[in-house]
Amino acid sequence: MKEMPKAYESQNAEKRLYDFWMEKGYFRAEIDHNKEPFTIIMPPPNITGELHLGHALTATLEDIMTRYHRMLGDPTLWLPGEDHAGIAAQMVVERELAKEGLNRYKIGREAFTERMWQWADKYRKRITEQHMRLGVSCDWSRKQFTLNESPALAVRTTFKNLYDDGLIYRSKRISNWCPCCCTVLSDLEVDHKDLNGALYYIKYPIKGQEAFLTVATTRPETMLGDSGVAVNPHDSRFTAYVGQTVILPLVDREIPVVADEAVDVAFGTGAVKMTPAHDPVDFEVGTRHDLPLINILNQDATINENGGRFVGLSREKARQAVVEALKEEGYLVKIEEYTHAVGHCQRCATAVEPMASLQWFVNTKVLAKPAIEAVTSGKIKIIPEHFNKVYLNWMENIRDWCISRQLWWGHRIPVWYCDDCEETIVVIDVPAVCPKCGSCHLTQDPDVLDTWFSSGLWPHSTLGWPQQTEDLKYFYPTTVMETAYDILFFWVARMIMQGLYNTGQVPFKYVYLHGLIRDEKGEKMSKTKGNVLDPLKLVDQYGADALRFALLSGTSAGADSKMSPIKLEAGRNFANKIYNATRFVLGNIKTKAALDIDDSRLVLEDRWILSCLNTMIADANRLIADFNFSEAARVLHDFIWGQFCDWYVEMSKTRLGADNSPLNVLCHVLDKSLRLLHPFMPFVTEELWQTLKETLAPGDLKEESIMISSYPQADNRYIDAVAEKNVGMVIEIIRSIRNAKAERGLPPKELVNVQIYAGVGAVALSAYEEIVKRLARCEQVCFVAQNTRVDKADELHIVIAGAEIFIPMGNLVDKKAEAAKKDKERTELTILIDGLKNRLSNEVFCSKAPAAVIAKEKERLADFEDRLSRL
């Protein structure tokens, strides 16, 4: 056996092992038409920067599923890629440019796009390297990028199909304008924040009368663009004014008073100023009443020439100036404090301005219908389930999706406008002349598409759609979409709509949503707070396996979790524990050992550990299949540490001193444990498995690598209730003796003599004298066949389930204290016994409870009564 250091050194193993896997090509998915594939398309990280812990969690969860299914023998595809991240990436590069005193307009579209590609190439490479450090086993040969030709073709094809079906249209309407990013945003890209503002009451004089209509507004500067005043048609206060004209203060424009149901009688004054170019409700009312759209803002949200004397002012300055002017001229009635929600750009936090402009939209109502059905029918299952409601609620109230962006980085809208006829969608080649009339006055739409338009196609565009490739035919629909819950609407919902539209099939069968990773205190990680943990630094410090284990522990689907050094240490310690257990086993193998276990030669503790192992194997498989990964990891941890290392390995030492009889079982359990754990902690398990393989007899572990070995399945032949009960009793006995010594301040080294009566098991348990001697530090241990002993004055008398223990302790035994202890025990037992007796004598319980429950309760009662009688 080769020399193994005392502690596991992750940094000496990980790179070597990853290179080995890569070299062997294990990650590549092969099509096998005789088998059902397992497919995960990786959520493509944005090329905006480094990977964070959220990505590491995604990588961990998806790698667990991938490695698990690969070991089950399923043709397994995990397809990686990156997202060009339109607005987010463009902003990052624009910030870089700003540092050089440049901006995108100065260098022009072509040069800017060139810069973007440089950035993309750099970060795509870096993201891949980072993923590799985490041990991901994805199929790099199929890696995609949203701007690659194939996904780009998918984007243009989808656009054309939707356009031809009348589901994409161009329209002038109110959308969210970010004056900082200089583009429109979809509703989802706007965050609403409650701000303390004011409600301004303004008098609008009625033409030809002394009377006024008072309106209330939170954005007084927009009055410059007013083209009407609306009241509710049922509001008797204003019936007389409907159809009349008011004169807009400061501007002197004559605007009509209209009646519209949209006006809430109870709010403000009941009369509302109408600014159709800068408010969505006003836009609709304006459309119904033919009110003109008067845009008063430039792209940077300064007042344009329609703002008269306020031209050139920023919107903030304009507000002050307008209010000042209104006050001076006597139109301002009052100002009330008022808190209201203001939309902010998700990217730059600038307040968004609702503005009317000509944009491209997707009619999502039509697409939503099958997307709703897919979830309600169960074709797509969302985990955790409660997100169904969130999803359905959003889908059922969906609004049209604005997909054009005034950006340069992304999929250019494939629409060409001809000066001489009409617009054309071009999917394949850049046209020289108008495909419809041959005119050469042809210009392409300058805008690009919302990033999510291309991300929404990801599950099928990565597999080759619109081409009917072998990959698409075989791996689509994919199996699981695993991602964070915060992009349920942005991404998951769009993938479902677009996937169904393009392929007629759901894009995936399961959606697994994970939560956000917060810092130790539960706060969101952010660069400004400086509490961001770099996954790679953690890998350096603790090892990738430890990081993966830490990311998993204490999490459940859909719930946020916290990362802390304590969790990372726990992960590292666990890796080290398995490492040392392996070191122990291998250290005891003198020559090449065999792995096969000979059932006929198993002793009780062998049968016990094999029973525990197989119970755990069943649990682990079930938990992984149920997407309960953290529980699965916990179950593995508890078995390996708490049963195998703490008890079986310790018990085996006694036998190893005499012969090699436990070696096969040790190797067997170790092999199974490593395989079971491999999807969770791929590096350390591979490292140890390889070492185990070298030490075992040739052919015992046939596969080249643990990652292509088979995942253990429970073998019910090894479930052994008798062994579990008897070894359980031995463990109880050892604990009781240790405890007896510890409680009385006896040094562990001090040896005691023990006599044990263990009911009918005493004879069989006599084989455990050596083990008890070793583990409980006893001079002599004697199992007596009959309960003939009566405790003496200098003896401790301990009663446990099915056994009694006698330990002579001389003057360390305080008879009074012992009696008090026993009294307490008697009281506790009596309470339990009374409770059980009550229950068992209850006829309703006996008639309604399942037989197994009744039997169990009877058994417990018998045990408690037995213990009480012996006390």
Added chain:
RNA sequence: GGGCGGCUAGCUCAGCUGGUUAGAGCGCUUGCUUCACACGCAAGAGGUCGGGGGUUCAAGUCCCUCGCCGCCCACCA
């Protein structure tokens, strides 16, 4: 204004379709250089499962209600 989630040991969290004396890690106390591991070993202490009500033979687990904490969605100027 709607909706969702959480509230279990000092801390962080498990507890699946209701069925043992409610678990783990960390922390804490006590003791250990035990021939795999101090990234360790052993022994302990610690919980009326947020409050109240209900369903049931049986409730941390199901229902109602209240209370905090967090999140999401929403065009009331």
